[in-house]
Amino acid sequence: MNARLVRTVLGLLALLALNMLLPRALNPYFFQILILCGINVILAVSLNLVNGLTGQFSIGHAGFMAIGAYTSAVVSMRVLPGLLDAMTAAGVPLAVGHGVILLLATLVGGALAALAGLAVGLPSLRLRGDYLAIVTLGFGEIIRVLILNIDAVGGARGLSGVPNYTNFFWVGLWAWIVIAVSYHLLGSTHGRAMLAIREDEIAAEALGVPTTRYKVTAFVVSAFFAGVAGALFAHYLSYLNPSTFTFLKSIEVITMIVLGGLGSVSGAVLAAVALTILPEALRAVKEYRMVIYAMLLIVLMITRPQGLLGTGELKMPWSRKKAAPMPTESAS
């Protein structure tokens, strides 16, 4: 337990140090790609909880991201500026004040996304089969059209002027949290219950796993982190537009976790980073960019249909010996 506290503190310090260092060391273009990598990691790893570990098929992740993005933006733009003024007046450093506002906005955005997840998941996850896919597909579109028609958040014009509070520290911290939560779950009886549902729902139920409760819980947690990713996204770009959160965004996240290997946390991380960098790296070949992107995906699907890592995990030299949650077919 003590070693864990030390690890946590060291990790936080490292994040703070990198937060100071990176914006100066990298040019703004690379730094932006780095931040987007982090946000996509949060999205992919959180979706992996539902699609990868619990074996349900959700295709509405962009909807939850949108809820988190818009809610947090409204919170920090309309509700909390007063708090920032009060904190500055009380002598709190500006960076800390921004951090507090961002944290609160992120939590509210995540909470609302989680609530939406509960509302969507409760009816559709009681059933077995593809109902969730259909419902989440509809849900994502409903959210987008809803935002498009709410004038208070800019409608089709988009919402500009979101305070630019997201930095490397917060993106890194949340990515760390969602990855840690995934691994912790995998090492616990609750994560195993999720895997059991993926493997055989009827057997899981017969062995005493309350399947509906686990499916809904995983879905709500996943929605929360999608909301968090949305909030970080909003406070990084300072501008939101409903067209960012289309069905295609959801598919993009699904592509990441399928490519990484459904169920593999490190695979999701790896693929999220790769698929964020790849389109940028391919800018050099201009009009062939999307052709090559698609071709690479097809080649990967043919050569590694189980995804980059299959259901296995990358073994880090520093990972503890007992952290072998899955029977790894060695990740060659």
Place this chain on the structure above:
Amino acid sequence: MNQQAGAALSLDHVSIVFGGLKAVSDLCLDVHPGELVGLIGPNGAGKTTVFNLITGVYMPTSGTIRFGETVLNGRRPHTICHLGLARTFQNTRLFAGLSCLDNVKIAAHQHAKSSYWDGMWATPGSARDERAIDEKARLLLDTLSLSDVADTRAADLPYGRQRRLEIARALATDPKLLLLDEPAAGMNPQETDALMHLIEDVRKRFALAVLLIEHDMKVVMGICQRIAVLDYGVKICEGEPAMVRRDPSTIRAYLGEDVA
């Protein structure tokens, strides 16, 4: 455990109708604590349907199923499992992609005290649960001589051991009554012999009642204390093996002349 006259499991005039088909009709059946009861009958007689009724997969159209004092009608399968009823499946339903150890651990799930939240943050409570579950699962694998394959994927086990693993998994739920659906299907004679001993052994060691569906008459006649015969969803005979073996209606419907 109540060792008095009260049955552990009692089916009281239970029927289920699928469209125009009466799959199980007016079935009365008791299993007493510690008893080993066989359920036999030709293919399609409704034996597995009876299991599905007991475990809550289907809801009876009429009649009452009781486990001890509790009425099982309309309960979700996982709550029925929590009461102490565990089953195996006719076509094994292992968690194929997971290790044997994890298969058993999942079944020990209901005894964990820590919450999902604990699991998310790997709290000391969660770690305590994990140690207890791990210990229990390894002990069970050991009891069923499966410890050598603890880390093997369930799908990679030979068939006979998959059946064994399914029994280990069912035992991890701490059942009072074990429902075995054709555990000897597809086994060779040696494996079948070993299985018979295993069932007897497990029943005594864990003080279980067992309800057994099986087509291998050597197994059924050899270890069951009582046998019920099902044909077209109707119980046509019930009694001790020696009596069932000579029952004319059972011979006509199922056993055939040469066994008699």
